[in-house]
Amino acid sequence: MAINLQKGQTIDLRKNDKGESFDLSQVTIGLGWDVKQKENGILGKFFNSNKEEEYDLDVIAFLLDANGKVANRGKDLVFSNGKKVGLHAGDVVFFNSMTYPSGSGTSNMLFPEGTPKYTMQQKINQLLNNGELIVHTGDNLTGEGDGDDEQIIIKLDSLPTKIDKIVFCVCIYQGVARKQQFGKVENAFIRACDKNNKEIAKYTLSNSPDLENKHSLIFGETYRHNGAWKFRAIGEPLQTDNFVDILKTYIN
Template identity: 35%
Template sequence: MAIQLAKGQRIDLTKTNPGLTKAIIGLGWDTNKYSGGSAFDLDASAFLANDQGKVQDDLEFVFYNNLKSPTGAVEHTGDNRTGEGDGDDEQIVVDFSLLPAHVTKIGIAVTIHDADARKQNFGQVSNAFVRVVNPENDEEILRYDLGEDFSIETAVVICELYKHGSDWKFNAIGSGFSGGLADLCRNYGLEV
């Protein structure tokens, strides 16, 4: 059975799961029964960062327009433009064995596409979650449900995977940004 985490909790991934070299990061959400005339399009992304929390190469920002990092260590499985249905709406696959040595943190975020123009924010999103699945046996290792703590935010860093010694750990972040994808990119050192 998966471990249920709360905001701010950290848990080991690779030490307590020997042999775990790949992980599926599944993200899901629903939109509240609010209609502002535009459909919601939420997008998952991954920022492959160094010890200072900064992305060294634009190609190490993985999202719907750049589905795979240069080494193939992080891959976005594709954009889901509606979020309809149960289960994961978008997935990011991480192969820890292919990560370059300078990458010690992977920030996983979700943004609302065109949020300002559509007058949308995370206050209109519910049931948002992230889960980590072992692709070898489809076992859910952990799950973090974000709750309803957001109002005007248009981007959320949901979690970070980070290296501690030779092991990888999971940190349930749940930190919102009001400036959308641009704010998020600047946070990780990318020029917008």
């Protein structure tokens, strides 16, 4: 049975206190959320205006060394139209650099909108079989539907020893400008599943006043400790809606 984590709680990913063991050769970090309904009364329901404007939440993973820093900031990738994308193929996995180590897939080109799930799974398997150690499965623009809204798949046991910790954060795209904030997000969770899709642990955010007017969130982290992989629930809300502001704290 999966462990329901509390803020600040740390667990061993390999096995739990009930003696259950997990296969960390491939771990899926899944994140999900819903947006609260407006309370506009019966007229709001009649005109279908109860739903908040769609939120675009982006999941980012910072790969840290033993000093707690992002050692490789990647490079600039320049498209034929002159558009430049930074942080490509470095130690940051996000919507413009969706795999590690190659960074394959930019500007959501890895999985264009409307890609069938079967096709996505085939592509993910191909990437993992071809040597990618981490695959970001794409950008869900709304958070609608059951289950995980975004996933980051990690070959945890195969990661090079230079990667000592992975920090997972979520940012609301243009949250400040759109006045969108985590106080309006509910049922937000992060969970870890092993290669056999056995859920190891899940951390769900309660409706907390700390989330009001915050546009990003450090959700959790996995890290090495005495030869084992641990997971810690963090749940630290931040004012910024730009993950680069968070990244600055992990750069020498």
